[in-house]
Amino acid sequence: MPEPMFSRAFLASSLASDTAMTPDPDAFLKERSASATHRVDEVPLNALPGWRADDAIVHDSGRFFSVEGVSVRTNFGPVPEWTQPIIVQPDIGILGILVKRIGGVHHFLMQAKMEPGNSDLVQYAATVQATQSNYERVHGGRSTPYLDYFLEHAERRVVFDQLLSEHGDWYLFKRNRNMIVEVPEDEDVPVAEDFTWLTLGQLRRQLQRGNRVNMNARTVLSAISYATADGPAADDEPRDPFHRQVVESHTVGGEDAEVSAAITWLIDQKAKYTLDVRRIPLDDMHEWVRGTDVIRHLEDRYFRIVGTSVTATSREVSTWSQPMLEPTPGNVVALLCQRQSGVLRVLVQAMVQPGLTDRLELAGTVHLSPGRYTGPEDRPPLADYVDAPESWVRLDASQSEDGGRFLRADTRHLVVEVPEDHVVQAPDNYRWMTLGLLSRLMRAGYYVNIEARSLIACLL
Amino acid sequence: MPEPMFSRAFLASSLASDTAMTPDPDAFLKERSASATHRVDEVPLNALPGWRADDAIVHDSGRFFSVEGVSVRTNFGPVPEWTQPIIVQPDIGILGILVKRIGGVHHFLMQAKMEPGNSDLVQYAATVQATQSNYERVHGGRSTPYLDYFLEHAERRVVFDQLLSEHGDWYLFKRNRNMIVEVPEDEDVPVAEDFTWLTLGQLRRQLQRGNRVNMNARTVLSAISYATADGPAADDEPRDPFHRQVVESHTVGGEDAEVSAAITWLIDQKAKYTLDVRRIPLDDMHEWVRGTDVIRHLEDRYFRIVGTSVTATSREVSTWSQPMLEPTPGNVVALLCQRQSGVLRVLVQAMVQPGLTDRLELAGTVHLSPGRYTGPEDRPPLADYVDAPESWVRLDASQSEDGGRFLRADTRHLVVEVPEDHVVQAPDNYRWMTLGLLSRLMRAGYYVNIEARSLIACLL
Numbered sequence: 001m002p003e004p005m006f007s008r009a010f011l012a013s014s015l016a017s018d019t020a021m022t023p024d025p026d027a028f029l030k031e032r033s034a035s036a037t038h039r040v041d042e043v044p045l046n047a048l049p050g051w052r053a054d055d056a057i058v059h060d061s062g063r064f065f066s067v068e069g070v071s072v073r074t075n076f077g078p079v080p081e082w083t084q085p086i087i088v089q090p091d092i093g094i095l096g097i098l099v100k101r102i103g104g105v106h107h108f109l110m111q112a113k114m115e116p117g118n119s120d121l122v123q124y125a126a127t128v129q130a131t132q133s134n135y136e137r138v139h140g141g142r143s144t145p146y147l148d149y150f151l152e153h154a155e156r157r158v159v160f161d162q163l164l165s166e167h168g169d170w171y172l173f174k175r176n177r178n179m180i181v182e183v184p185e186d187e188d189v190p191v192a193e194d195f196t197w198l199t200l201g202q203l204r205r206q207l208q209r210g211n212r213v214n215m216n217a218r219t220v221l222s223a224i225s226y227a228t229a230d231g232p233a234a235d236d237e238p239r240d241p242f243h244r245q246v247v248e249s250h251t252v253g254g255e256d257a258e259v260s261a262a263i264t265w266l267i268d269q270k271a272k273y274t275l276d277v278r279r280i281p282l283d284d285m286h287e288w289v290r291g292t293d294v295i296r297h298l299e300d301r302y303f304r305i306v307g308t309s310v311t312a313t314s315r316e317v318s319t320w321s322q323p324m325l326e327p328t329p330g331n332v333v334a335l336l337c338q339r340q341s342g343v344l345r346v347l348v349q350a351m352v353q354p355g356l357t358d359r360l361e362l363a364g365t366v367h368l369s370p371g372r373y374t375g376p377e378d379r380p381p382l383a384d385y386v387d388a389p390e391s392w393v394r395l396d397a398s399q400s401e402d403g404g405r406f407l408r409a410d411t412r413h414l415v416v417e418v419p420e421d422h423v424v425q426a427p428d429n430y431r432w433m434t435l436g437l438l439s440r441l442m443r444a445g446y447y448v449n450i451e452a453r454s455l456i457a458c459l460l
Numbered sequence: 461m462p463e464p465m466f467s468r469a470f471l472a473s474s475l476a477s478d479t480a481m482t483p484d485p486d487a488f489l490k491e492r493s494a495s496a497t498h499r500v501d502e503v504p505l506n507a508l509p510g511w512r513a514d515d516a517i518v519h520d521s522g523r524f525f526s527v528e529g530v531s532v533r534t535n536f537g538p539v540p541e542w543t544q545p546i547i548v549q550p551d552i553g554i555l556g557i558l559v560k561r562i563g564g565v566h567h568f569l570m571q572a573k574m575e576p577g578n579s580d581l582v583q584y585a586a587t588v589q590a591t592q593s594n595y596e597r598v599h600g601g602r603s604t605p606y607l608d609y610f611l612e613h614a615e616r617r618v619v620f621d622q623l624l625s626e627h628g629d630w631y632l633f634k635r636n637r638n639m640i641v642e643v644p645e646d647e648d649v650p651v652a653e654d655f656t657w658l659t660l661g662q663l664r665r666q667l668q669r670g671n672r673v674n675m676n677a678r679t680v681l682s683a684i685s686y687a688t689a690d691g692p693a694a695d696d697e698p699r700d701p702f703h704r705q706v707v708e709s710h711t712v713g714g715e716d717a718e719v720s721a722a723i724t725w726l727i728d729q730k731a732k733y734t735l736d737v738r739r740i741p742l743d744d745m746h747e748w749v750r751g752t753d754v755i756r757h758l759e760d761r762y763f764r765i766v767g768t769s770v771t772a773t774s775r776e777v778s779t780w781s782q783p784m785l786e787p788t789p790g791n792v793v794a795l796l797c798q799r800q801s802g803v804l805r806v807l808v809q810a811m812v813q814p815g816l817t818d819r820l821e822l823a824g825t826v827h828l829s830p831g832r833y834t835g836p837e838d839r840p841p842l843a844d845y846v847d848a849p850e851s852w853v854r855l856d857a858s859q860s861e862d863g864g865r866f867l868r869a870d871t872r873h874l875v876v877e878v879p880e881d882h883v884v885q886a887p888d889n890y891r892w893m894t895l896g897l898l899s900r901l902m903r904a905g906y907y908v909n910i911e912a913r914s915l916i917a918c919l920l
Contacts, residue, residue, distance in 0.1 A: 090734070090735070090736060091734075092727070092730060092731045132731065153724065158720065158721075158724055161720065161723065161724045161727060162723065162727070163727055163730065163818075177727055177731065260618065260621065260903075261618075263621065263622065264613065264618055264621045267552070267621060267622070267623055267637055270552060270623065271552045271592065271637065274550070274551075275550070276550060278739060279738060279739070357817060357818055358623075358817055358818075358906075443720075444904040444905060445904060445905055445906075446818075446905075
């Protein structure tokens, strides 16, 4: 269970809509963005400097990541068998946010960071976002600021620390270490260029506007819990009625019995669905065309693998080349919520994704990828809620996926609250859960997928 | 957290050394063993009826399991790179024990079960031990008794339910669903032939004698916790001083902060050690000879893959053939314990094994496999404690590994309690933990490996 002390502090921070530390978060982003130059060009995949394309696309150093083929068989979903390219990155990176009480309110040290794949190139990132290759300085770049706060955590207050999965459709077995570490109020933390302290209330606003808080920051933020033993104090009550429901939902369902029942249900789902994934040479993929410039699906569905050349002045090294995965546009993830017996619950589904470490995790209510469907008859269950009446929509914002690997990968995030008397007909692999329960499951490891966590972060 | 009610009931049961339900557990096993005929013959691997040997050895139905090759790279341990055969069984089987309060004491419904690989062929097994192929009756055998208690658990009291890993050196990604389900006192449970109710005290005795409680029962039993909020009541105090220490150790270290600190330490270990596993055709293995009869290591180290033909009257079907893995003899697992600040702690290590779902889990203090070492200079850290003075030894018993897949795989289980003033020098990937902490980690998923759980079961 998260420490109640932090829950209360985070809730107070989420109600602080501004701070003298960063009077204008929009202006800060804009200013940092203007102060650096960035340029992302598409270049032929087979002529990427530093990379070899053979059975797989690998870096000359053997580090960073590779693009390989997989053959997948599953009884989940409409397609029983397919092949696809996938990004393999077995290292464990660190995504860490430093928090510190400043003027009585907890602040989060965020970084204005350029990522080549983001539509809005510069967004708020975690304090540290470092692959293992990064922090071991394989490419001889600049050292990662603030890294020691997370590597040498023995004397620190670790608020959250867990391995959490990333996009199981695009990454094989990828997970990162998500950390929140508190610095004592009296410890001086120098604020480097590109960094600034934000309250959670400011981050909420940025999240609601979309494309301003990057994926790696969202996954860490999703670990924040408002659960307290005795509910929010009167002066902690959010005035916004939906936010109040969210906070209440955090305080319910985190009991051991609820967690056990949810795990039992999840194991039932794991036993029902099969998944077999084998790594194969890129040339053995059916339905994919391996050109010299790109790897693409025969019918241009799903995504492409492209080569990029990046030049920047605000990153560890100033020029590099790398393959990236560019999804077909139009992806939507949606979370259905409903007040049930006085508590807000969200509808999650047990979803198999080929790259997940243990077959399936909890996903949002709807994953809608136009690239996956040939017509409206192929739409997944509950997809119609994406077109819910405007009065039901609590959040509608575009968010960037990991801009270090995915090119122009914007996903529309939707949170829809259906009225209490509305009946949702969901298949067996769907289940209503409180945010308190989801938070407990997240702490235990690989139970909640990145798409669901990203939606949960948007609800903070 | 386990429900304290069960902790107290299980502790009381562990102090009940006999019961009218099964006056003589030894005689029951012996009698069931005599009442059935079993015969296990080695047959050539390439002529196993029902199996095809090609890139892998697979069953004609495509079900059950396969024997495949893997190529492994890791920076854990002395060998950086190797190939080996491995058993692939992605299905999720059920290992379930029914418990019921009878005459005021909780009893466990155990089955006298023949398994072809066991040295003592018939041993106490869980109430249900069924692969998915088993319970979906792929081979058209008899239905599995008591299975519905576990499949239809919605109305039942589920005491424990979690996916737990199995031998990561011999299985790829294998895990089973471990369940303990309570039947209400007033519900009649017919006792089928081969089944009998035992107290935990009787099971303890059987575990201490060795080769009488099979691996699948041991893994379920390891989930039993004696943790209560307020410690054992006076009349629950075990008289045996070591047993009393074990029970006390169950009540300490299960707090959330301890669990979080242990997970943080484990993630540190996961970030330190690398593991890359690829499935390869059996013929691509180096250092292994693929004969028509067996697959063996060039120097006859590690293990062999052999063919077996089994005839039995006490199993679902009476005759079948299957490949089995036969380890080189002499394997030892040992757990070091020490009373520290008044509480018994055990020394576990973070150990990489190629078949684990997420790279590494907690293992016992020593895994000693003579097949792995060419001389005494290759012995793993702390291996000398296997030869500890007799006065330190709390348990020394041979236990069978899964007799459905492993042939003559007896592992010596050692529990050694070092004196309080003895200093143990352990490498960084070792850590002292209470049984209460290990129990909490087990509940969260893939944190404690089968070898460690088997040792913990022997400590009950």
